[in-house]
Amino acid sequence: MSAFLDALTRVPPLLAQHVLVSMAALLLGIAIAVPLAFACARRPALARIALGLASLVQTIPALALLALFYPLLLTLSGLVGGGIPALGFLPSLLALTLYALLPILRNGVTGLVGLDPAVLQAADAVGMTRGQKLRLVEAPLVAPVLAAGIRTAAVWTIGAATLSTTVGQPSLGDLIFAGLQTQAWALVLAGCFAAAALALAVDALIGLIERGLAARRKGMWLGGLIALALGIALATQPLWPLGGDARRQVVIGAKNFSEQYILARLIGDRLTQAGYDVSYRDGLGSTVAFEATAGGRVDVYVDYAGTLWTTAMHRHDAPPRAAMLGALKDWAATRDVAMLGPLGFENVYAFAMKAARADQLGVRSLADLARVSPGLKLGSDLEFLDRPEWAAVRDAYGLRFASMTPYSPTFMYRALESGRADVISAFSSDGRIAAERLTVLSDPKRVIPGYDAVLLVAKDRAGDAKFVDALRPMVNRIPVEAMREANYRVDRDDAAKESPEAAARWLAKRVGL
């Protein structure tokens, strides 16, 4: 219970961002859909096209829609010579707006087409102009139906906004994704609880406005509208500029697994001690994190040399460690990102099996695995099968599996334990490898590149000596054994499970930071 209450204390700033992005999307959706509905009511052909497109958008999963805006905005930004942010608020706003269109448009068109023709004829006959007819007759009569559509759109938007976490827009989804990765169910519960409470509150208030409009009771709908506006103002209070020259918060990025959460907290603790005001952007997608840092939306985060080497730099070779880190540092500088240095441990993709199973099949290396793989089931994390490392390993060793199933990391270990997977794509710094006595298969052909954890800082922070001094002691300070144990403290699912914050404090003490 206290874990849940702790988790709730993280809600207000995320709720503020959640309200901001979802209500902005709803307003934009209203601004587009309402005039479009009036235009559609007069032109059936336009109505067919507009409703068809809006329905089509609705069939795209919200997560995919958000993901699609990243390359789209990136391309667009390239065409106009840069300046359009492809991550964060803008793609979330656009995707959620598209999502909000359909219910408003559909209710608007249905409501307008269903208006009593006698009333419309009377409006003409008493001498109304087209504008007067719209303002005095059509708009007030269709308003309750339209409000019902807006209500549906609001609930959908608030729900889908939890997914904007994945494109770097803070939302209540931060809690849900972080909780899912670290099996901190209190976080998931807090995120769900807050999102549901928000949706219910907005639903109730718009419902009040809708009933007020239907009953033509001005006090009722105006009261609902005022309450809604006050609620939004209050919920976004943590985002208000606090007067004077408030220092800009340091934004610390983290991808979506425990090690990242722990290291982000470790960085955050050190910066807080140095007098900085910090906030966390958890659950970023793998490429999203680097792009966000290059764009200055994230100030500092930890990435892995091999990840950037293959996915961002598009290199297919695996040079020695020093050469790779040097090349990486130079390349990052061209993207306005400074590499402070390696942390001292690697987190490499490592194929792991249960020890007993590996012994039974006589598998010690990836070469051995290729011999028996057609009869085995592979469990991977969500992105591994689409990564160049997998293609390289597969082609170098000729790996063919009976089945390949992606899981979120937590469930990947469960799948191995339960026998639903025979081999998994683990991470070498994962504490569960040691704890569960898994056999890690060797890579005799050295196909998988080095995965040194490296500390990356956005350009405008790299020039801040106090900032860099606070972080530099972390370089080459964290041995893999220490990281593994810290990870296990968060990943284990028994009573001794710790939060990333606690594990970060433990790690700091362990390595003497």
Added chain:
Amino acid sequence: MIALDRVRRRYGMVTAIDDVSLTIAPGAFVALVGASGSGKSTLLRMINRLEEPDSGSVTIDGRDVTDQPAHRLRRRIGYVFQQHGLFPHMSVAANIAIGLTLARRPVGDRVGEMLDLVELPRDVATRTPDALSGGQRQRVAIARALATAPPILLLDEALGALDPVTRDAVAGRLVDLHARLGLTTLLVTHDMAEALLTASRVLVMDEGRIVADATPAQLVAGQGGPVAQGLMAVPRHQAERLAALAR
């Protein structure tokens, strides 16, 4: 004076109005009678431009109806139709005053006067139309049409949806108002008896043409041609049977 000159209107293959010319003197009470689809409503609605002719012209006091925006023309012509078309989101008072509001003219006590005129209690002003009976709604629609004191009143099957008792009462009220306000009134109806008992001039329409133009007395006397007399057969037969019952 309302004048139609060689007016035609087609809907696809169907000719609704076929080369009609007609003048209506100020102060006349004219009934347009005919079967469904004879073109009588289309003809009426050309006067306030709810329909536009394909060719020919419509003039009021010598001025073509198309030489000003339609909404300006309509504000000077009262129009009442079968489905009343009261605005459901406005009170009875707001409905009656709508023409004055649109023209930004002062409303004053006009709503009360209009309610008196159509013989409704003044306290219905604050109600919404759904709280009224059918007959009351039609009276409000008539009040709305007359509130701006228009010189012309168009009645498009305006009494068609009413029960016989209410219908008789409202028809009597209309004849009375026509005389008191000095209106030029055109009444479209499929009911020959209603036409005979209200109008001073009856036009019979058939397939888009005016086939008879006579006074009620002339029609009762058997004049006006076969279509008109076909329509006369119903009330005449009813009258004969009623007379037989009385004996």
